[in-house]
Amino acid sequence: VVDVHIKNRLRDLLSDSGMTYEDVVDASTEVVIFGSRAVDMHRLDSDLDILLVDAKTDRLRVAGVDCVILRSEELASSLWLGSELASHIAEYGKWIKGFGSWRHHVRISDRAAMRKQARIVGLLMRAPKWWSKLHPVFHTKYKLTIRRELQRLDLLRRKTPVPPTCTLDSDWDQHRSASDYLLEVAATLPLNSPAFHFAKICVEVSNRGLSARCSSNQTD
């Protein structure tokens, strides 16, 4: 159940964009908060992640709100039930409206892990081409992204729902997620040697604490 603070936060953000809480919540059959705010581990500038089911609109543009809109028939599809996002919401989501009966059928699919693998391979294989053209602030961003994605891939392969990014960072900074172990995960990927070298750079021990310094780039 969502606490009053989150509801008020949503109310304020919608109001800032000229909408009312009722406009959005009443028009949907299911409303779920997920991500860092759902587990109360958010930063001040964290977005509010929200799932709307059967909303009257295809998109909702509200500053400070990251919105996923689905139709109720999509909730029953194997694509959704096997996805990383569905497993995250089923595990960490807080329901404002609806019951989320679909969450009992969620099972992380091999496809979800394969998609994550493709994402990491894409980032790593292309990094050598672009790296020298990027400002150091983007080096930090990509190191952080790749390390987080490796953590997520490891969880998805073990069929474990991915927690909010802040929890991944906290695990990393407190050495609960070992560099050597993440390198082993990277070693299972189809990478050439420059790309694997980049993976090494991204999971170096010296990168611990990076997430605290680079507070943006939260993906959920």
Place this chain on the structure above:
Amino acid sequence: MLRNRSRRSRHDPSKQRVKLLFPVHTIDMNLKKKKVNKEKIRRVGEILDEFLIGNLESEFPVGGPSKEPHGAAEPELPVGAPLEPREVVEQARADVEEQQAGEEAEDEAYDETRYYFDLSEESHVAAELELPAAVPPEEPRAAAEQKRDDVEEQQADVEPEDEAYDQTKYYFDLADVEYCVDVAITEMIKENLVPGYNNPKKPPTLSEMFQDLFGENHKLTKQVEQFEEYISGYEDQVHIDDLQEAHKVMSEIIKELEDWGGKQSG
């Protein structure tokens, strides 16, 4: 900040001029608008063109077909000797026939595209409908059926390859797009084109930079937000249609930046 302040003081109306209400009002209203350096705006447009559009076009199949080749333009003056009235009519008829033939060809091309995208069911139906017509009437029915089975088997073999091909062709890795955008932002940072971004501590987005350049509600800022939405992708992949739209929006932004810079400086 200090520079703005001194500029403002230069325009501060004296008490005597305050009595002239209209000019004073105009100046006050103008001061509320964002002061933007025209040269820098022009340069932002150039960077987006070179590093964003340039990289997008080299990495993805976008922008190509919409652009007319420079050599394709029709000559402004008629080439050759002036035509006689009868020749003119014949020429006009020939032109119309050519145009009709062109339209028919376009129609056929459109149909092909339609069947290509609709995939399995409709293509099967089309194949089944076409096959009997392709068999000569005197050919025995059994032979015709055998032929059809062979074709269907052949199609079944080809289809999985087609599906795999389609996916690769229409969905692209988000990583390439992300790197392209960040390289363009890096160039803008390097040249210190947007105040406050010379040494960022967190990675800026294009829309954040445009917000600071033009203001939150400026048309260009909204267009950049639209561009970012197109390239945001789904499940870390971006569809070619969205890439095309993103390319189109960015081209419009660049055009406006060029016009704007040109107008302002001229």
